[in-house]
Amino acid sequence: MKTVLITGANKSIGYETAKYLAAQGYYIYIGSRDINRGQQAVTQLQKEGYTSVEAVQLDVTDASSVQKAKAYIESKGGVLDVLINNAGILGQMPQQAGSVATENVKEVFETNFFGVITVTVAFLDLLKKAAQPRIVNVTSGLGSLTLHSDPAWSYYAYKTAAYGTSKTALNAYTVVLAYELRDTAFKVNAVDPGYTATDFNEHRGPRNVADSGVFIAKYALLDADGPTGKFFSPEIAGEESPW
Known part of the structure; x- marks a missing residue:
């Protein structure tokens, strides 16, 4: 059975992603900073008939926590087929470039950017043992510099000096990682779930969490001919988003 680790998967889009992949026959590790919330998510999934799931305490901003999660998953079989870097925070609002607190930006980057690197580097050797390893970095359309430069874009006015810039940095890391792994079986992509109704936006987004999950x-399930080093969004015609 193939295995998947999803960070921040105890609720919302991460939870729905876990549920969908469990239905496809994957064994799911629900990465959760709060292990109790992770276990609650597992209990709910099991009630819905998804038994191949378990919670793992994982705080992406805590290297020790990440290493403990890695050691545990390694002890269970030594291989990880899919890593979905989903954990993320919005940060304190508002986030005007001329007045945002540096500490606010740093806090957001710790989770959304540095946390992804910490987790990815830690689990890379387990992923390399898989036949078709996949890495999905959950990003946002707000990380697209091209779209942010287009006044015709629907979300052109949604500028965030902490959240959006952290996703731009994440996109850049995705490009670099995909390039380094280009001659392997890896598929590494940045995936924007679209403007989804979640706690992030007080449930104002037009998309629902199930569809976004x-x-x-979809990009965790790519076959050998699938794309790598790309940026995808359901809100873009053809799904490939500009950087």
Whole structure:
């Protein structure tokens, strides 16, 4: 059975991604900073008939926590087929470039950017043992410099000096990582679930978490001919988003 680790998967889009992949026959590790919330998510999934799931305490901003999670998953079989870097925070609002607190930006980057690097580097050797390893970095359309430079874009006015810039940095890391792994079986992509109704936006987004979870899972399920080093969004015609 193939295995998947999803960070921040105890609720919302991460939870729905876990549920969809469990339905496809994957064994799911629910990465959760709060292990109790992770276990609650597992209990709910099991009630819905998804038994191949378990919670793992994982705080992406805590290297020790990440290493403990890695050691545990390694002890269970030594291989990880899919890593979905989903954990993320919005940060304190508002986030005007001319007044945002540096500490606010640093806090957001710790989770959304540095946390992804910490987790990815830690689990890379387990992924390399898989036949078709996949890495999905959950990003946002707000990380696209091209779209942010287009006044015709629907979300042109949604500028965030901490959250959006952290996703731009994440996109850049995705490009570099995909390039380094280009001659392997890895597929590494940045995936934007679209403007989804979640706690992030007080549930104002037009998309629902179930559909967004399926969209993210799609890029975890790529076959050998699938793309790598790309940026995808359901809100873009053809799904490939400009950087």
